[in-house]
Amino acid sequence: STAAAGAEAVAPMASPSGAGATPPTTPAQRLPAGAVPTIPVTNQHTMTTRAKHGFRVPALYQVAPLSPVPRTYRAALADPNWRAAMEAEYSALLANNTWDLIPRPPSSNVVTGKWVFKHKFKADGSLERYKARWVLRGFSQRPGVDFDETFSPVVKPATVRTVLSLALSRSWPIHQLDVNNAFLQGNLSETVYCAQPAGFEDSARPGHVCRLNRSLYGLKQAPRAWFSRFASFLLQLGFVAAKTDPSLFVYHSGPDTVYLLLYVDDIVLTASSMGLLQRTISTLQHEFSMKDLGQLHHFLGMQVQHTPSGLFLSQRQYMIDILDRAGMSNCKPCSTPVDMNPKLSADGPPVSDPTYFRSLAGALQYLTFTRPDISYAVQQICLHMHDPREPHLAALKRILRYISDTLHLGLLIRPSSHTELIVYSDADWAGCPDTRRSTSGYAVFLGDSLVSWSSKRQNTVSRSSAEAEYRAVANAVAEASWLRQLLSELHTPLRKTTLVYCDNISTVYMSSNPIQHQRTKHVEIDLHFVREHVALGDVRVLHVPTTSQFADIFTKGLPTSVFTEFRSSLNVWTPDASTAGAC
Secondary structure (H helix, E strand, C coil), X not given: CHHXXXXXXXXXXXXXXXXXXXXXXXXXXXXXXXXXXXXXXXXCCCCCCCCCCCCCCCCCCCCCCCCCCCCCHHHHHCCHHHHHHHHHHHHHHHHCCXXXXXXXXXXXXXXXXXXXXXXXXXXXXXXXXXXXXXXECHHHCCECXXXXXXXXXXXXXXXXXXXXXXXXXXXXXXXXXXXXXXXXXXXXXXXCEECCCCCCCCCCCCCCEEEXXXXXXXXXXXXHHHHHHHHHHHHHHCCEECCCCCCEEEEEECCEEEEEEEECCEEEEEECCHHHHHHHHHHHHHHCCEEEEEECCEECCEEEXXXXXXXXXXXXXXXHHHHHHXXXXXXXXXXXXXXXXXCCCCCCCECCCHHHHHHHHHHHHHHCCCCHHHHHHHHHHHCCCCCCEHHHHHHHHHHHHHHHHCCCCXXXXXXXXXCCEEEEEEEECCCCCCCCCCEEEEEEEECCEEEXXXXXXXXXXXXXHHHHHHHHXXXXXXXXXXXXXXXXXXXXXXXXXXXXXXXXXXHHHHHHCCCCCHHHHHHHHHHHHHHHHHHHCCEEEEECCHHHXXXXXXXXXXXXHHHHHHHXXXXXXXXXXXXXXXX
């Protein structure tokens, strides 16, 4: 619209006198093919803009008009794009031998279903494909008849970052795999009947029902059935499921090592050599229908960039979507996600739309996967999701204003020549104005990479600052112990003691002093837990000045200068200058 206004403001060139004069040519007619026309600038203000300097960046892709998401399957069948997607899904169901058509058994429960439609986009926002999926209504299943166990594990974020850090430090190839219709490849142990897909009923047997041979999306046991089948096949290949994280599978034989991370139907695979990686992928593709998407570049909504400094994990598009959903794409930015005032209380008028608040708060929780700098602010608003008030909504909007100013930031996983754990632990004593509970926070570094962090309100009230700090140290030691076990299962055992830094001298003293007295009797379990690990030589608690306590960012609001410094120390950076345009 600005360009059009500028073009209209340019007066046409005067025509030469005479009847045979040729009409003036437009700028677009005088430019060679493929050139970008320069729009004259008509404003006279002093602001320097890219347009005034003639800087034009072509679009990464051509935006094509999209067929809108249909509301009914009949509307979808009338659209060629969605009809093709439905036919592709139905063909995949038949090819997979998902069901057998049989007459409806008497007194049987028939699970109904519906078509779900969605536009699938690439990492840059361009359209990848139209996707239609036949999904069953799992709420109509009968417990104990149509399903039994439903739990299915997913890989932990700390495990993902740890594996990526190890693979990067060893220069291993990292690939990502995508399973086609993963849930359709799970075997059912129960007998389940469902209706035929709407619009694709068998004309000769319209009254028949589908007896499922494989699981379908929407079934309560579908994720568990898929995970069980995939895990069983990996175990046959010689993989071992990690005890610390059941979604991590490790293959180790002599010099050959393979790490496989499973998150539902998304797989990250890394191996000690490219040949071993390709052989593993070929074996998996022979058993399952899956695609090798090449070098890891987009996983769980994260964009992964390979830069000279390491792996840059960013959720830029996800942040843009959150701001758009909140209607704050053009909001006024701010430099920190939370102010330095005391923590939020439960007072204030209730918000007009609690669902809106909870939806955005939940979305921000997932954003902390690559943005530890907002963990404390998100933790504060999530404490009040059950009864959000106007001050809580204002705090949430401040986080969004901070995000709008830091879309370029992400987490950098850096290669490291040394493998050791360093932990920073902190607590804010009695900070909650309603319950007087303290807030614990820790940051765990594996070499030079931040792999785990937490910001959490403690379960009980602490009677002193030393007690609050000691409980925080106990949580940090528990996480460090879990990571040490994880690294051991990854065949990378730690030889050095894990250093836990705390800025409370009394806590450092209690961690190694075996003397009990009245003031510490009520924290005896945490005392014994930490002291046991200190005695074993796994952990050593040391004092660190508050000016170097990076975990402060997880327990309280900080001044802008301190916050920015600690944020950089947590490896929340921008990508390298050479790749900045691609983030």
